[in-house]
Amino acid sequence: MLLKTFSEDKQWLAALAGEGSVFESDDPEDEQLIRALQRFAEGTILLLTRDKGLLKKCSQAITPLDFLGMEEERSLIDFIDLKAQQDLLRPALDKNIHRVLHHGQYIMGPEVQALEEKLASYVGVKHCISASSGTDTLLIALMALGIGPGDEVITSSFSFIATGEMIALAGATPVFVDIDPHTYNIDPSLIEAAITPRTKAIMPVSLYGQCADFDAINAIAGKHNLPVIEDGAQSFGATYNGKRSCGLSSIGSTSFFPSKPLGCYGDGGALFTNDDVLAKAMKEIRVHGQDRRYNHPRLGINGRMDTLQAVVLLTKLDIFDEEVAARGRIGARYSELLQDSVVTPFISPENTSVYAQYTVQVENRSDVQKKLSDFGMPTAVHYPVPLHLQPVFTSLRCSKKSLHVAEIAASKVLSLPMHPHLSEEQINNIVERLLNSI
Ligand SMILES: Cc1ncc(COP(=O)(O)O)c(C=O)c1O
Structure with missing residues (x-):
């Protein structure tokens, strides 16, 4: 059998x-x-x-x-098993990749536009602009909003470096705000106090696969006439009050890094907006600020997604709904088995999570990690140092204020193996190993 x-x-x-x-x-x-x-x-x-x-x-x-x-x-467990997914999709991947090899339009081939149309309709917005990574998308969004030296952008301190890094690379100052202790996303009640005359945007992160509190954030942004960029690199496929991540604010940005909920086989990302003017600006910035061939009214970058990555994503989109559902089931099952023993993820009632990471909190993290590694079980820490304490931002003279909730989270969070092809047997095995290690 x-x-x-x-x-x-x-x-x-x-x-x-x-x-x-x-x-x-x-x-x-x-x-x-x-x-x-x-x-x-x-x-x-x-x-x-x-x-x-x-x-x-x-x-x-x-x-x-x-x-x-x-x-x-x-009995080794993969942290993320991309091979199981590839085995399912391999014939279609082979066929679609071969199609690109045959037509040879490696840059901006027809599949790039086909992907953008599918993604825009999936998210429920007018425009999708595919791009070279979920880092470049953040930079493109900031550039399209005209953000630069002298400006401030409010963001979460508990994220991957790219979030704060791109604000600084655009020449602006990242203003880090503390997080909600339950969702790990920016605490909206602290945003208003961080707004100054220099504030030009708010950039919340939808961490671990769950959207930030966009009703509260958009209300503050509306009051102060500020655009909101969602860093949805980890939340593509998640919903907030029934609406999809990346379609919840002025601009949504995501990453298709291979290990993300929707990942390609290299680097990739996408931007989403309903705003025609911003969409045009982001499209131009993606191609060296070009509005027509060799005419450059603005500065831009080479931020295009290549056609081979677009076909990988088109192929994976066929099973994405099932994978999102499986992620939800697996996350819920982990929590059912672990809730009495460790701090499990809290998913707000208005949210569904895609569990880009399934992250718990443990007290003696390095001991637990060591024991799990001896049992052959990989874990990861997302993230050990909050952004406001990163050396690069200390030297950039960002605010040195202590952000306690982010600091405590950074010392305790531990991510367990997570992907949509985990079997019940594997989940039980992982849970058993964790319970024996705490
Ligand atoms: C929150 C967040 N923002 C931005 C990025 C950057 O995405 P990419 O790796 O596609 O550049 C990541 C990727 O890890 C991320 O997790």
């Missing part, structure tokens, strides 16, 4: 074409297969066969029974 399921899942090797001259060999068919296998890096692929000749000739060949034994022995 296991073998049947396994072989149904792993049909994609059949999509490989044979190559080169193989007809002088004793067995051209075997030779073709061996050459196809050699295209893969050592250790990344195995050929399951009972053919004695192949087993002898090919170092990547293994019998199905030996393979099953090997899988059982291998």
Whole structure:
């Protein structure tokens, strides 16, 4: 039975074409297969066969029974298992990637626009502008809003470096605000006190897969006439009051880094807006500030997404709804099993989370991490140092005020393996290992 399921899942090797001259060999068919296998890096692929000749000739060949034994022995858990997803999608990926190799429009090929249309409709906004990463998207958004030297942008102190970094790279000053202790997102009740005449935007982060409190943030922004950029690098697919992340404010920005809820096979990102003027500006900035060929009314960057990444995303979009649902189920299951033992994620009633990270809090984090690593279980810390304490921002003379909630969170958070293909057995296994380590 296991073998049947396994072989149904792993049909994609059949999509490989044979190559080169193989007809002088004793067995051209075997030779073709061996050459196809050699295209893969050592250790990344195995050929399951009972053919004695192949087993002898090919170092990547293994019998199905030996393979099953090997899988059982291998109790290592992946932090994020991109391979399981790729196995499901491999035939479609191969086909779509080949289409790009054939038409050769690697930059801004037709699939880029097709992706933008699909993503805009998924998020429920007028414009999607695909881009080279979820870092470049933040810079493009800030540039489109004309933010630069002398300006301040209010943001959360508890995020990946790119959030504060792009504000500073645009020449503005990041003004870090503390977070809500339950959601880890910016605490809206602290935003107004941080607004000064220099404030030009608010940039909340939707951390770990759950949107920030946009009703409260947009109300403050509206009162002070400020645009809001959502850093939704971790929340693509999440909803807030039934509306999708990245469609909740003036501009939404996301990342398609491979490990994100929707990830490509390299760097990628996208911007979302309903504002025609901002959309035009962001499109131009993405291509060196160009409005028509070799005419540059503004400064820009090379911030395009390449066509190969666009087809990977188009292919993955086909199963994204199922994956988002699976992420929700897995996150809820973890919490059910762990809630009496550690601090589990709090998801606000208006939110659904895509659990880009499933993050708990533990007291003696480094001991716990060490024990888990000895058990063969990977964990990660998102993030050990809040942005206001990062050396780069100290030297940039940002506010040195202590932000207690972010500092405490940074000392306790621990992310567990999380991806939509985790089985119930794996979840139980991870939970058991964690409970034995705290
Ligand atoms: C909150 C946040 N912002 C921005 C980024 C940057 O995205 P990218 O890696 O695509 O540049 C990330 C990625 O890790 C992130 O988590």
